[in-house]
Amino acid sequence: MLELRDIYLELGGKPILKKLNMKFEEGKRYTILGNNGTGKSTIANVIMGVEGYKPQSGRIYLDGQDITDLNISQRAQLGITIAFQENVRFEGIKIYDYLTLGGKIKKSLDDVKKALKIVGLNEDYTKRYVDAALSGGERKRVELASVYMLDPKYVILDEPDSGIDMMSIDTINTFINHLRERNVTVITITHREEIAIDCDYSYLICSGIVLKAGKPEEIAEYYKSMCDACDHPNEIQLIKENDAI
């Protein structure tokens, strides 16, 4: 189990996450739902251990092990990974090499082809480069294929639908189903309630706290009806509610 306990994080002197508590059990699918600017991607960065996102207080545990002081690479080696919202390009690196990390991942060409197929790309892509010649949608798919190749235990998908068309959302769902077959925990970060529904458990984030957590349909419904016009009027009260979770 991956667990965030009392995470408090300030960036530039401004509190972003305020005593946040979350749990992610093995093999389940979670969504972290919330409007833009509520701290969702920050949670992803904190879980992953991205430089500059170490919480000022609170701890992160993976299967009982305190991983708060581990860097991003060390956490990845323990089985946590992420597909960032914005996928950077890599000049001169072929997709095959990207997916095998230049031979660090000992997998066959067939494995690479399978990973690409899962995300809707044919084997010709093995020879293409992870550079600016790929469209946003293609780059996103390559990133998902890369995640699949890692055999992770926990996967964070930060706004996986951003910058891609509706057909590709089906691809994302297919991809997630493949991960679930492998008993991978999937944490999807999104601001779209229709994506948040298809999971086991949802967290609704507002102003750096867990506003609500529970059944996906209920959370999505609440979000849809309450959050569109929200300017966080109940911030202080919400922190108290969050303490009780």
Add this chain to the structure above:
Amino acid sequence: MRIAPDYSKEFERLAEAYEKSGGDTSNLLDKRIASIIISGDKVIGLNNVDGVEIEAGKQEFGVWAKIRILKDKKIQMPIHLCTGFLGKEGEQRVNFEFIVEDGASVNFISHCSFPWSTKLTHKMTAIVRIGKNATMTYADAHFHSEEGGVTVISDTHAVVEENGKYKNSFELTKTRVGKLVVKMDVDLKDGAIADLESKVRGRADDDISIKESLGLNGKEAHGIAKSRIVATEKTRARIVNEAFGNAPYSKGHIECTEVTKGPDVDVATLPVLKVTNDLSELTHEASIGRINSRQLDTLMAKGMTEEEATEFIIKGMLS
């Protein structure tokens, strides 16, 4: 190609150096492939094929060579140029003249190998004339010694006539650089195209200086000049990319990426854009400094260490 008996031993050593630099020696001996082999101040091998005329001779401290591609000839196999210096110390001067006549097309693969030199100055000048509707590509790879005692001074002046195409790439990534001074300017006439690319990796106290200049002097001339530099340890790098838009509808783009790694690097880039014709269009792009942190995060999130991720990115950049 037949190597003169007097030079067979020298060729063996040069071939060893050539292979180290990524060359395939069998190409130098293939009669179907035009080639020239220069060792120090001697031409130890030369082969011409239909459509190619290579003349060469000795000069003070080196060799001159005139390479002509005859009108409308499309040379199928790349011409191989092998330049080496087998001694530890000295000076080598090589003066090339390339003439690609109207309508001809040719690819060159050049390897300069100085793997055993501890104190060598290699001076190369090249005059390139590419005729109307002619095409020339020139891929130049250098392989120096690990002592850092090699100085390369390279000066190329190219003229590309109407609708001609010129592609030049320079690569020095596998070994120490030593000191490198590259100057290249291209004069592009109507509809001519040039694509210049340099990739250099500096280590220890290597000193890199590159100046590439695009003269967009003809209507609808297009040019691009790109530099990729990796500067580590105490490397000093100075990169100047210039483009001059002097003709209507000419377009130029210059681009410089300098990646730094190490607290003692000293790198700078200077883009120069000048337009003297209001219908010309010039752009530039530059980045200098550490590797993009999001690139590092992306790879480290897959389990690579920072060191591995950095090397992976650099390798791609210089590939």
